[in-house]
Amino acid sequence: MMQGNLYSMRETFGKLLAELGETEKDLIVITADVGDSTRAMYFREKFKDRYFNVGISEQDMVNFAAGLAAVGKKPAIVNFAMFLMRAWEQIRNSVARMNLDVKMFVTHAGYSDHGDGSSHQALEDIALMRVLPNMKVIVPADPKDIERSLPVIIKERGPIYYRMGRDYSPPITVGQEYDFKIGKAYVIKEGSDLVIMGAGVVLWDALKAAEELEKMGISTAVINLFSIKPIDEDTIEYYARKTGRVITIEEHSIYGGIGSAVAEVLVKRYPVPMRFIGATTFGRSARSQRDLLDYYNINYKSIIREAIDLVK
Amino acid sequence: MEKGGSDGAPISIEELNKLRRVAERARKNVIKMLFYDQSIHVGSSLSSIEILTTLIFRYIRNHSNLVDKDWLILSKGHAAPALYAVLAEKGYINEDELWRIQDISGLLQGHPEIFIPGVDMSTGSLGQGLSFGIGVATGIKMSGGSGRVYVIMGDGEQDEGEVWEAMTHAVVRNLDNLIAFIEMNNFQLDGPTDEIKPKNFLPKVWEAVGWKVLNCDGHDFISISNAIDEALKAGKPAVIFANTIRGKGFPAIENTKKQRSSPDDARKSLLDA
Numbered sequence: 001m002m003q004g005n006l007y008s009m010r011e012t013f014g015k016l017l018a019e020l021g022e023t024e025k026d027l028i029v030i031t032a033d034v035g036d037s038t039r040a041m042y043f044r045e046k047f048k049d050r051y052f053n054v055g056i057s058e059q060d061m062v063n064f065a066a067g068l069a070a071v072g073k074k075p076a077i078v079n080f081a082m083f084l085m086r087a088w089e090q091i092r093n094s095v096a097r098m099n100l101d102v103k104m105f106v107t108h109a110g111y112s113d114h115g116d117g118s119s120h121q122a123l124e125d126i127a128l129m130r131v132l133p134n135m136k137v138i139v140p141a142d143p144k145d146i147e148r149s150l151p152v153i154i155k156e157r158g159p160i161y162y163r164m165g166r167d168y169s170p171p172i173t174v175g176q177e178y179d180f181k182i183g184k185a186y187v188i189k190e191g192s193d194l195v196i197m198g199a200g201v202v203l204w205d206a207l208k209a210a211e212e213l214e215k216m217g218i219s220t221a222v223i224n225l226f227s228i229k230p231i232d233e234d235t236i237e238y239y240a241r242k243t244g245r246v247i248t249i250e251e252h253s254i255y256g257g258i259g260s261a262v263a264e265v266l267v268k269r270y271p272v273p274m275r276f277i278g279a280t281t282f283g284r285s286a287r288s289q290r291d292l293l294d295y296y297n298i299n300y301k302s303i304i305r306e307a308i309d310l311v312k
Numbered sequence: 313m314e315k316g317g318s319d320g321a322p323i324s325i326e327e328l329n330k331l332r333r334v335a336e337r338a339r340k341n342v343i344k345m346l347f348y349d350q351s352i353h354v355g356s357s358l359s360s361i362e363i364l365t366t367l368i369f370r371y372i373r374n375h376s377n378l379v380d381k382d383w384l385i386l387s388k389g390h391a392a393p394a395l396y397a398v399l400a401e402k403g404y405i406n407e408d409e410l411w412r413i414q415d416i417s418g419l420l421q422g423h424p425e426i427f428i429p430g431v432d433m434s435t436g437s438l439g440q441g442l443s444f445g446i447g448v449a450t451g452i453k454m455s456g457g458s459g460r461v462y463v464i465m466g467d468g469e470q471d472e473g474e475v476w477e478a479m480t481h482a483v484v485r486n487l488d489n490l491i492a493f494i495e496m497n498n499f500q501l502d503g504p505t506d507e508i509k510p511k512n513f514l515p516k517v518w519e520a521v522g523w524k525v526l527n528c529d530g531h532d533f534i535s536i537s538n539a540i541d542e543a544l545k546a547g548k549p550a551v552i553f554a555n556t557i558r559g560k561g562f563p564a565i566e567n568t569k570k571q572r573s574s575p576d577d578a579r580k581s582l583l584d585a
Contacts, residue, residue, distance in 0.1 A: 028454075049454075060443040060477035067447020070433070071378045073454070075447075090474070093437040094444060098426055 008167040009201075010107045012143035014039025016150050017076070017105070021047045024154055026074040030054060032061045032083065038107045040078040058083050062090040062102075069100040076154070080113070081106035081122035081163060088128055095159050096132040103153065105162045110200065110251030111292035112165030117285035127256030129161040130229050136160045136182060137228040139199035139258075142172040145226060149180035156182060163200070165251075168289040170204040173224065185232035187239075191221030194307055195239040197262050198249035199225045201289075202298060206249055209303035218311055231261050237269040245310045246274045247303055251293070254278035275306040320541050323534055327370075331533045335365040338397035339561050340585065341410055345393055346578035349414045352422070355571040357394035359497040359530065359556035360386075360464065364398045366536045367462055368430075379457025383448050385433045387441020388466035388495065389423040390571075395431070396420050404430035439472025441465060442492060446482050449490040460544070464493045467511045468500025482549040483522035491543045492523075492551040495530055497558040499569045515553055523551045530554030561585075 021027050021043055029043040030052045044051040054061045058079065065075035077084065084091075084106055095102045106125070113120040129137050138153060138160060140146045146164065153160055178186050188203070189210050196206040203224055210220035221239055225231065240246055246266065248259035259276035266272060277298055286292045293299050323331075342357045367384060375381035386395050393413060399405045405419070405428070412418030419428060423436030433444050445463040452459045469475065482490055494514065498505050505511045519525040524546035528539035536554065543550035559565035564577035 052450075054481055055477070057474075057477035057481065059439070059474040060446075060481055063440050063443030063474070063478075064447040064450070064481065067444040067449070068451045069447070070444070071448050071451035071455070071457075071459075073451045089437060090440055090443075094434070094440055098434050 007143055007169045007171065009112070009143060009146065009164040009169045010039045010166055012146045013105065013107065013150070013164055014042045016147060017078070018042035018046050020151060020154050021050065024074065026072070027154065028052065028068055028073050028075045029078055030061055030065050030075055031078045032056055032058045034080055035078070038078045038080070058087040059090050062087040063094050065102045066094040066098065066100050069102050070098070074101060074154070076103040076105055078105045078107070080120065081109035081125045082120055085122060085125055085128060092132055096134045099134045099158055101157050101159070103160050103162065105164070107164050108166050109163045110165055111283050111289050112168055114286045114289045114292055118282040121283040123253045123279045123283065124256070125161070125163065126228060126250070126252050126258060127260070130256070130261060134159055136230065137163070138182070138226065139163045139228055140226065141200055141203045141224055142169050142174070144171070144173045144176070145180070148178070149226070152180050152182065165201055165289065169201055172201070172203045172207065180226060183227050183230040183232060185235040186224040186226060187221060187235070188224050189220070189222040191219040191243065193219045193243055193311060194245045194247065195221040195223060195243045196247045196249060196303060197223040197225050197236065197258070199228060199258055200251050202249045202251050202293065205293070205298070205300040205303060209300035209307065212300065212304055213307055218307060220307065225258060225262070228258055228261055231265060233265045233269060236262055236265045240266050240270045240272045244272050246272055247306050247310070248274065248276050248278070249298065249303060250278040251298060252278055254280060273310055275310060277302050277306065323537055328533055331365055331369055334369055334398065334401045335361050338365060338394065338401055340582060341397040341400065341407070342393045343562055343578045343581055345410060345413055346573060347575045348411045350572055350575065352393045352413060353390040353571045354393070354562065354573060355499070355559040355565050355568070356388060356466065356497070357391045358560045358562055359495055359558045360388070360391040360394045361398070361560070362531045362533060363464060363493055363495070363536055363554055364394055366533055366540070368398050368402055370537060371540060372462070375459070377457065379452045379455040379459050381459050383432045383445070383459060383461045385435070385441040385445050385461065385463045386424055387435055387463050388438065388469055389435030392420070392422065392424050395424060396428070399430040402430070438466070438469040439474040442478035442482070443474060445490055445492070446478055446485060446487065449487040450485050452489060453487070460489045460491065462491050462493070464495065467494060467496045467498065467505055470494065470511055470514055471500070471509050479518060479521050479523070487549045488547050490549045491540065492549070493554055494551060495554050495556045497556045499558045501569070503569050518551050523549050526550060526552045528552055528554050530556035531560055
């Protein structure tokens, strides 16, 4: 499994954000004392005047960003996913309600803060953000996806929740040819018997499962639901019709998350049998993110099991 | 740029009389709103009338440029009826709209929303206004603008943790264009602040953190203006503790925890006045 700085989500993000600061002159980066861990520090090193550490004050951070947006600046919050949730009400009542141009870039989502345990593992954030009017929710699969999307996200107006892990980032979309567009899903593997839909690093498991399933004669498509909200209803419906079976996988609670979003689409447009793979409880500490994904059965083995059950 | 009219200039008798007339009409209109909707927060609104009148009629400068205009943030958003009544006096809101407050087809929401003319921040959830004000004031300074930011909070609102976060943040940013009001009307929703969480230590805390701390009588235009003039000269974030009376001028609820009263009480009060 590729790990370390070269293929790290936060490293890729932090370096690219600092690069984008060159052309995006109004961009302001704000964090709540996690500039080093999120790699917002690269921005700080280059643009000291446009970087604010508000201290360990997430609620203040959100409304500070909202105020900056209100006078036409382009604030980007960079923080741990979990601790931004502490300010969910501020995000709801100030940022989303006034539809302000505040970007929220979160790292350490899912199980990626493996060692710190359940207090630090955000498995509910997609559900919490998805429910907010005006809010867009974006989940890149790997560093390549971050490179594709970050310049687009920075330019887009309005509140966006952009969710990343920490370092673990197996190559998923390297070599794939597509440009990121908000509201668009991407087919990263074609197939006709079954479709796996998901977002984030667990798409590595989706691809691995699809590979194994092909060997068993089950033709499996894999969809990268990069944009969770707005969601690509047409692509979801198309592949449900084409394959008749849907498995969703997410490094997030299955309640209210990506699987739920897909189910909401299919229930109204083309219901098919579905299986949901994701978290159902709090996490725990582990030596690696991979250990946690395996421990909680959010992996290719589960996909294969569910797929065989669906197809038979 | 439109001058606020003041910045140290003493209030003339004419101006004082004008402010009094405005505040008196706004006060009556807030009480009159009870004829149309009995669920508005009258008590908290009546304690804010003079502060809002002073700010809107004497200090707030309008400007098309976001960083050259002055910002008014009613963090204690439940005093929205007072804000609307004063904005109506200023001509931002049609007076007829006041009688449709909280009506499904009306413009005026139970708490301020930015789609209402004269409202700079959607509020209603306590503790958020000061942080937003810091963002605005910082943005103004980054752009070299001349705008100032006024944030009005309640004493009960000081219970919120975000106020602490913001209080300690503002001094770090050296925001000499940020002025906060804390209205000390001594009541919060469930009762007297003394019985819930005492607030008498607050001025010392704000001062210790690094704010310029001022006091005023929140129902006296001269006292309020003097405090604002001092605050504008402070060279750092300033907070004005304003002593106010909840339900001021409305005997049915004055100086009690009550937010509301009946249309009959409102009628009686308006006839007696």
